Amino acid sequence: MGSKRGNGEGSIYQRKDGLWIGAISIGRDTNGKIKRKTFSGKTRSEVNKKMKSYIADLEHGKVILNENINLQDWFIFWLENYKVNNVKVGTIEMYYSLYKNYIKDKSIGLIKLNKFKTSTLQVYYNQLINEQVTTVKRLKYLNNIIGSSLKQAILDEYLIKNPCTNISFPKIEKNEIDIFTHEEQKQFIKSLEETGDRFKTLYKFALGTGLRRGEILALKWSDIDFEKKEVSVTKSLKYGGKNELSNIDKATFILQTPKSESSIRKVPMPSNLVKELKGYKILQAKEKLKNTIVYQDNGYVFAKEDGRPIEGQYLQRYYKKALQNAGIKYRKFHITRHTYASRLIEKNVNLKVVQTLLGHSSLKMTSEIYAHVLPKQKIDAVELLNDCI
Known part of the structure; x- marks a missing residue:
């Protein structure tokens, strides 16, 4: 026609x-x-x-007319135009960190999109693995992010096929997650009481609710319902945000929604923790009076002596010292969350309930993470059939 x-x-x-x-x-x-x-x-x-x-x-400046654009230029364009206003600041920081470490001025970063092949990526990833530059898990994450950017490049008609879809990675051996043993947990609590650790209640709160560190640091007293003995998790606190793609010229505190939609939840508190928290609130009120002139009352449950919010790394330093005082080897703060979940499963709490309390998006995720706890539960379950045989 x-x-x-x-x-x-x-x-x-x-x-x-x-x-x-x-x-x-x-x-x-x-x-x-x-x-x-x-x-x-x-x-x-x-x-x-x-x-x-x-x-x-x-x-609107959302199309690059340069048909010879390379991966690193495209990746930044993708971040600036398709992602920077659609994802959390922390996610942009993570993406930009990957860009700086694995794409910018690297062999794959300088390759033109119209010359990009799966084999090119495969060779680069193999090199990183062989030289032990990074882990397979991190490379898989990097490949997913690059793949997302190239998916948009396909939609914008710079590519016909996504080279990230057929990458071969070595199998990852799943390691059991690390948790506090029963003895270590008791030892830790005892040490906190004996030393009068300022963050004693925070550590107990973490072990008694399983909240993520950012979720704990974001809590305000308005999130605590003493009558119902529950805490509302609706946000997460992050310190950072400064990077070349954001409009933030210096690191700052950012209140954002939790990790996923399922992370917005209400978590019951054990009665002993409620009692501990009430006592802590009284101590915090005394701290306010003591530091009246400089105190910044932002309503945070856990704050510095002058009321300012707590940076994650700031807490990490004190947590590391608390473990040393208790004579317990150092593990990341996230171990408190794993310990909480494992204790629930050990006490035969339904896995679906554990999933809901943790705010996981799927039951599969919960069962995969805490698979090490389940064998004993299966044995205990079968033992219940003894009176039927």
Whole structure:
């Protein structure tokens, strides 16, 4: 068929095989020759829609006209235009960190998108693994992020196929998660009482609720319901945000939604923890009076002596010292969450209940993480059949 054109469409025509083709002028190359961008679709309206969308993105600076763009330039463009306003600040920081460590000025970062192949990535990943530069787990995460950026490149018609989809990684041996033994947990609590550790209640709270560190540090007294003996988890506190892609020129505190939608939850508190928390609130009130002039009352449950919120690394230093005082080897703060979940499972709490309390998005996630606890539960369950045999 011949060319058919509508108002503002550019040129659209139907080939003999029935496919509709559209084309628009996007400027001139270095030799002055007109450059055209083509689109295809099963119907005229589909092509027209693609063309109008492209023109709109072009006008808003969301389209790169350089067909020879390399991965590192595309990745930054993707972050700045497709991700920076759609994900949490912490996620952007993580993506940008991966970019600096594994893409910027690296062999894969300098390769043009239209020359990018799966084999190129495979060789690069193999090199990183062989040289023990990073872990397989981290490389898989990196590959997922690069894959997401290239998925958008395909939608923007810079690529035809995503080279990240057929990468081969070595199998990861699953290690059992580390938790406090019963003896270590008792030893830790005893040491906190004896030393009068300022963060004693915070550590007990972590072991008694299983909240993530950022969730604990974000809590305000308005989130605590003493009557119902429960805590509302609706946000997470992060300290950071400064990077070349954000509008934040220095690190600051950022209150954001928790890790996932399922992380927004209400978590019951043991009676002993409620009693501990009430006593701690009285001590905090005394601290306010003592530091009246400098105290910044932001309503945080756990705060510094002057009322300011606590940075994660600040807490980590004190936590490490608390473990040393108790004579317990150092493990990350997240072990308190794992210990909480493992204790519940040991006491035959239904796995679905544990999932809900932890705020996991799926039961599969919970069962995979705490698989080390389940064998004993299976044995105990079968023993219940003794009176039936």
